[in-house]
Structures are given as C-alpha cells and as structure tokens.
Amino acid sequence: IIFTKEHLAETDSTNTYLQQLDADRHLPEGYIVYTDAQRAGRGQRGNSWESQPGKNLTFSLLLRPEHIPANQQFLLSQAVSLAVTDVLNRYASGFSIKWPNDIYWEDKKIAGILIENVLSGSTFARSIVGIGLNINQERFISDAPNPVSLFQITGHIHDIEAVLDQFAEAFRTRYLQTFTTSAQNLREEYLTTLYRNDGLYPYCSEGETFYALIAGVEPDGHLILTTESGQERRFAFKEVSFL
Numbered sequence: 168i169i170f171t172k173e174h175l176a177e178t179d180s181t182n183t184y185l186q187q188l189d190a191d192r193h194l195p196e197g198y199i200v201y202t203d204a205q206r207a208g209r210g211q212r213g214n215s216w217e218s219q220p221g222k223n224l225t226f227s228l229l230l231r232p233e234h235i236p237a238n239q240q241f242l243l244s245q246a247v248s249l250a251v252t253d254v255l256n257r258y259a260s261g262f263s264i265k266w267p268n269d270i271y272w273e274d275k276k277i278a279g280i281l282i283e284n285v286l287s288g289s290t291f292a293r294s295i296v297g298i299g300l301n302i303n304q305e306r307f308i309s310d311a312p313n314p315v316s317l318f319q320i321t322g323h324i325h326d327i328e329a330v331l332d333q334f335a336e337a338f339r340t341r342y343l344q345t346f347t348t349s350a351q352n353l354r355e356e357y358l359t360t361l362y363r364n365d366g367l368y369p370y371c372s373e374g375e376t377f378y379a380l381i382a383g384v385e386p387d388g389h390l391i392l393t394t395e396s397g398q399e400r401r402f403a404f405k406e407v408s409f410l
C-alpha cells in the first residue's frame with residue numbers, strides 16, 4: 168500500500184470529503200485526507216465527533232479491501248484498531264480496544280473510528296476508514312462521555328502529523344496481516360487487547376442488566392458474552408452497552 172496525504176485547513180468531515188473525491192476521480196488505495204478542523208465531524212450511531220481545531224488528529228484513509236469477504240468485514244476493523252493501539256503504545260501504557268472499535272486509555276476514550284464500506288456483491292469495493300485521535304486537547308467541554316487526550320496522559324504536546332505517519336506505518340503491517348494466515352493472529356491480538364477482557368463486568372441489553380465475561384468476537388463482529396449463569400449470548404453493535 169502506498170500512502171498519499173492530502174491536508175485540508177478545514178472541511179465538513181474528512182469521511183464525507185474523501186467519499187466525494189473518490190466518486191469524482193477514482194483514487195488509489197492508501198489515499199489519506201487529514202484536516203485541522205471539521206465543521207461536521209461524524210461519529211458512530213449518528214453522533215457528532217467534536218475536536219478542538221488544530222489540536223487533534225482527524226483523518227480518513229481510503230482502502231479497497233477486495234480480498235476480505237463481506238462476512239469477515241470485522242477483520243478490517245480489527246487491523247485498524249490494533250494499528251491505533253500500536254502507535255499509542257509508543258507513548259504510554261494502559262490502552263485497550265473497547266468493542267467494537269473505540270480506543271480507550273484506562274476508562275476513558277482517546278480515539279474513535281468510523282468505517283464506512285461500500286460492498287460489491289460479497290466483497291468490499293471500497294472502505295473509508297475515519298479516525299479521530301485526541302492528541303493535544305487540554306480540556307473537553309462537550310458532553311461526550313469521558314474523553315481523554317495524549318496530552319492529558321503524558322503531560323506533553325505531540326506532533327500531530329508525526330502520529331499520522333506512525334499510524335500509516337503501523338497500519339501497513341496490520342493490513343498485510345489481513346492478506347495472510349496472520350489474519351488469525353490479528354483476531355487473537357484483538358481479543359487480548361480488548362477492554363474488560365479480564366473478568367465479569369456489567370452490561371445492558373434492551374433494558375436488562377447482567378454480568379458477563381467476553382468469550383469472543385465473531386468474524387462479522389458480533390460480541391459473544393458468557394453470562395454469570397453460564398449462558399452464551401451474541402450481540403450485534405448497538406444491541407448491548409457496557410455499564
């Protein structure tokens with residue numbers, strides 16, 4: 168994969184911009200758009216993504232993962248989230264991946280990932296990987312639940328573009344793993360990096376609260392929990408929340 172970077176002073180959303188640019192003129196895989204400020208940054212579940220202008224890394228990466236069958240699409244998400252934790256581990260310890268793909272430091276969220284796929288039959292035609300990584304923001308005023316930045320963790324200001332370059336290199340290695348038998352290692356490493364994979368924690372699904380431990384994650388991304396009473400339960404994204 169060859170990375171090409173385009174920098175924008177501001178844009179609505181790098182995911183939206185990259186989608187439109189690729190529709191206008193077919194771009195090569197590895198095209199990256201990053202910006203200092205998003206006017207309408209988008210998050211998962213229709214949420215907005217807030218980031219103080221100039222302080223954090225907000226970017227989108229174009230991929231054409233035609234080798235990944237649609238029913239194994241979660242593999243890409245695993246490669247992306249592991250690449251983010253690979254980079255963060257260079258700066259501090261205590262990072263994990265909160266299923267499906269939030270990046271946490273202790274009990275706080277440091278990065279969010281929004282992957283938007285276009286399928287063609289049973290394979291991926293195109294995937295836009297959007298990442299917001301809090302780097303130098305000193306205070307969070309929004310009502311977003313427990314955000315944290317690399318500055319708050321390390322006490323230092325960091326070079327935002329350098330973090331982007333480190334991500335690209337880390338992702339190159341992780342993406343390669345999706346092409347080979349290392350895909351299984353990737354799935355296993357994802358599990359060992361998961362937030363709260365070390366015991367019983369409370370979850371909520373359809374108003375019901377229960378204690379469970381994480382038993383695994385299926386290739387399509389479903390979370391498998393084993394409840395206190397030994398029952399195995401399977402959840403799609405949005406069907407269960409961590410308490």
Ligand code: BTN
Nearest residue numbers: 180208209210211279280297299
């Ligand atoms: C989430 O945790 O809800 C996902 C947040 C994803 C935010 C990034 S910032 C760059 C890219 N452009 C967007 O509009 N969203 C993603």
